[in-house]
Amino acid sequence: MSHHHLGRTHVRPVGGPSVVVGASMAGLCAARVLSERFDHVVVIDRDKLPNGPEWRHQVPQGRHPHFLLRAGAQHLEWWFPGIVEELEAGGAVDVDVCRDLYWYESGGVMRRPASELHGPAMSRPFLEATVRRRVEALPNVTLLDETVAEGLETDASGTRITGVRLDDGSTIASGLTVDATGRQARSLGWLKTLGYEAPSESVVTVDTRYATRVYRRTELPVRDWKAAAVIGNPDSKRLALALPTEGERWIVTLVGLGGESPPTDEAERLAYAESFESPVIADIMAASEPIGETVAYRFAADQRRHMERMRRFPLGWVPVGDAVCSFNPIYGQGMTTAAQQAAILGTCLDRTGATNRSFSHHYLRAAGRSVSVPWSIAVGRDFAYDGTTGKKPAGTDLVNRYTERVAVAAQHDDAVGIRSNAVAGLVRRPESLLTPAYVFRVLRFARHGPIGPSST
Structure with a gap:
């Protein structure tokens, strides 16, 4: 994805307040996007957020390896200029x-x-602390930790979310509420009490x-x-x-x-x-x-909520990050897809300039579709292992046999490896692995067979 795609289309201010529930990477990226379009953004998180890069109990994945794919790094650099340099100055390693x-x-x-x-x-805590510091420095963003959301307020018709209700009984007014509470997507339970059905899941x-x-x-x-x-x-x-x-x-x-x-x-x-x-x-x-x-x-x-299939949804509410889709973390796609959804959020707001039905419809469809490529990569690879159960995407076995040949060809040919990494890094679409010239190259080099173990 080139910077051209990330480029600022004309930012259309919506005005008014907005609330992000969850100071996850997805929530922080969403807050950055909203800060250009709303008068005030409040980010709330139930955890006590550390000042520095400390482990967070609510981020179980946080103690495991993290690498920001090229596409995700580009988004962060666009929203927070110089952040990659800042991370590297703090000891992150450019790979x-x-x-x-x-x-x-x-x-x-x-x-x-x-x-x-x-x-x-x-480490995940170091990345999160660095991004959080940048978000907190935005003049119109407030971060409230140890703050627990309990439900949603609506207008008289029950069709628009107007605020987030906290466990102390108070309410924070919101023209757009973003659910970044992770896999459990807590707002879906709150919406159910308002008569809205959860989206179908894979x-x-x-x-x-x-x-x-x-x-x-x-x-x-x-x-x-x-x-x-x-x-x-x-x-x-x-x-x-x-x-x-x-x-x-x-x-x-x-x-x-x-x-x-x-x-x-x-x-x-x-x-x-x-x-x-x-x-x-x-x-x-x-x-x-x-x-x-x-x-x-x-x-x-792996869990994917099909937001793109939702028929009924309230206005002024959107999910982002793991609330939409949560993949096997070994493929390293989670933070990058969360950033891509935050970018989509900005694009959809700029298209409508309001949190109306057209905005919700476009966002839910685009966010739902945006995870289909990383989902097919992660789930496809998971089905290479016995014991994986669930709905297998059509053609998975064929794709896995081909992927095996790509892996062997990449041991002999630079171009094969670069392109397969570009797809894994969400920079190129999987179709680019199926062009006739590329397939010919893969099959030609795969015939050489594996090169065998080596310790260098």
């Missing part, structure tokens, strides 16, 4: 996902050409389990890459990932899919990492001093 990432899959290591596909790797059960630990990052052994991923064959239901993070640290995650459970004991973790065809993750663990405990996390299911 070119082609050049700087050692990626072992399908029996070999992907080639590592330089690319434009850069983004910062850092759920794909994956039962992914993580065990993550932080290590000191040393220069030894000498490496010419900054991050590593080792994807076991689908039968093993195992993968491992090491990302650099601020503070000269590694964050190393062992992942089991389809109910496979990685160990938390360090000796067992090392043995688990050594079970892969490539030793790189085990090498990092063996050479680095662990910091703190191993943290386990379980992700049960």
Whole structure:
């Protein structure tokens, strides 16, 4: 996605107050977009928000590796100029996902050409604290932590949301209320009491389990890459990932899919990492001093709410982020799709200049559609593993067989790897993997077969 697409169309002020429920990455991006279009934006969160980059209990995914895909980094840079530089000054590591990432899959290591596909790797709390500070500095945005929303206020007709009711009985007036409360999308329960049905859902059960630990990052052994991923064959239901993070640290995650459970004991973790065809993750663990405990996390299911199919909805209400769609986090798409939805929110407001039916209709359809590509990527890959259940998108098995060939071809050909990474990074559409010239290239190079394990 070029800056041209992010470019400011004519911003149309709507005026009046707006409220964002949830100071998640999705909520913070939405608040930034609303700040240009509403007189006042209030962001409320039930947590006590830390001043610095501390773990948040309500963000279970927060202790695991985070990398901002190119498309997401572009949005953040557009809304908060200089933020990527600020993150890197604080220790985030610039990673070119082609050049700087050692990626072992399908029996070999992907080639590592330089690319434009850069983004910062850092801890989730550090990213969130940096973005939160930028949002709080906006003159017309107020952030209220330890503030619990209990329901929605409507006008006399019950068709427009006019405010958010707090647990102390007070109300914050709102011309547009954004639900950024994550997977549980708390506002859907509040809407139900007002007579609105929840949207239909797609759920794909994956039962992914993580065990993550932080290590000191040393220069030894000498490496010419900054991050590593080792994807076991689908039968093993195992993968491992090491990302650099601020503070000269590694964050190393062992992942089991389809109910496979990685160990938390360090000796067992090392043995688990050594079970892969490539030793790189085990090498990092063996050479680095662990910091703190191993943290386990379980992700049960991909969940997509079909906002685009909603027939009845109140005016002055929209969902964003995990409230719309929550993917298996191993594909790293969550924060970027949340940013894309916030951008869509701005576009739809500028189109109508009001929070009328036309705005709601356009936003719900566009937000619902915006997740269809990352959903098909995540769910398609999840179905490569036994034990994944739910509605399998048409053609998934064929796509997975082709993806396997792409992975092998990328071990021999730079162009194949760059384009497949651009699709995984949500910069290009999946159709670009199906052009005749590209398919020909994939099939030609895949015939060479996997290059085999190597530790470099």
